[in-house]
Amino acid sequence: MNVKGNIIDILNKRIFKGEVVIENGYISAIREVNHEVENYILPGFVDAHIHIESSMVVPSEFAKIAVVHGTVATVSDPHEIANVLGVKGVDFMIENGKKVPLKFNFGAPSCVPATSFESAGAIIDAADIKLMMENPDIKYLAEMMNYPGVLFDDEEVLKKIEHAKNNNKPIDGHAPGLRGDDVTKYIAAGISTDHECFTYDEALEKLQKGMKVLIREGSAAKNFEALIALLPEHFENMMFCSDDKHPDDLLLGHINQLCERAVAKGIDVFKVLQAACVNPVKHYNLEVGLLQKGDAADFILVDNLKEFNVLETYINGELVAKNGRKFCEICSF
Ligand SMILES: [Zn+2]
Structure with missing residues (x-):
């Protein structure tokens, strides 16, 4: 053909x-x-961080809508289902995602439950993470929300990070507002992305310290306007993501909308597409073609x-x- x-x-x-x-x-x-x-x-779009559960459909149904907007792959943290069902829930997302052509890339949720105050349905501990990291279907360690745990050298948290490193899998960050020496230590632990930046200065500091910053624009948090001015200079280290995309919003568009908005701001189309198509594939080592x-x-x-x-x-x-x-x-x- x-x-x-x-x-x-x-x-x-x-x-x-x-x-x-x-x-x-x-x-x-x-x-x-x-x-x-x-x-x-052009190569297809990749959402570099999205919780499929927020779209209120299973992965195979999410795919049917996302492909219409040119999305060929996602990097997805099955955190919400893991909070209810634990590892079984993650396995369900992986198996269901395999039924369709869209390339879902699931990570191992690093913080289940999200806090010790939560009455979650399951716990994923470091021993579970070890097994998940050895599973080729698990592509990365998902958002390390427990940044105090990293900063205070919590043994269980450090073990989870170690298991990801031992399997050469990237470790995603989640550290809203973390700055200065704290973010330096967080990065030194091996955490390489952040999708929680909500100001230009915070994102710039994280980029300068070697993190990859995801510009998040979803149904809940919207950081595009605050961060997009960083793209022209930092296009090699930025990506686009939704984090959470409600079904009514997903029907309207996806990463394609962010490309349209970035180009409308006068940003070079190659830089925009590098963030939208190339960087997630390279950072997460995805089996997704780049034309x-x-x-x-x-x-x-x-x-x-x-x-x-x-x-x-x-x-x-x-x-x-x-x-x-x-x-x-x-x-x-
Ligand atoms: Zn998230």
Whole structure:
């Protein structure tokens, strides 16, 4: 199968007329050819931190809506279901997500229960985390909300971090307002991202100290306006995420909306797309294609680079969404 369009090669910062050749789910060639197609082909969008539970649907249903907006993958913390069902709940999310083409990448919730004052339905301790980190279906250690535990060298917390490191899996942060020496120590523990920044200065400090900062814009917290001015300079270390996306909001759009808003602010489209498509794949080591020869054929077609109206979404070479509102009747899910 061949797909023609203006190919956006984000990694090499170029756009050219060409075609993508797909064989057995992979890109076997990308060729420069002349044609009259005006659409753009680019890698799919990745939500770098989203709790699927907040969309009030199971992963397989979430996928049907997300692919319409050009989302091909998520990095997801199954924290909410784990609070109720523990590891069993995490396993359910992984198995349910495997039923559909969208590439869910689940982490191990690091703080279940979230606080000792919570009457949660389950506990995930360091021994559970060890087993989860050894599971290839678990891609990272999810948001370390217990930052006092990190700062005061809580033994159980440090063990969880150690298990992630021993398996070469990234450790996500969650440290709203943490600054100065405290954030320095938090980072030194091996925590490499934060999606909780709500001011420019806080995000800048975390970036300067080596963290990757996720610009969060969801149904609950909205930090896009506060943080987007950092993207032009720090595009190599930023990503986009929703954290929580209620179903009515998910119907309207996803990461595609954030690209539209960032480009409307005059930010270079390559920088915007690097944050939206490339950085999550590289940081979390995801098996998601970036529109290069040999990659999984995960890409989208959009009509222009202002609104990013998604015309088609491909995952592993399969057309999974076409022309917006139509939910994926055309594909296998
Ligand atoms: Zn979160």
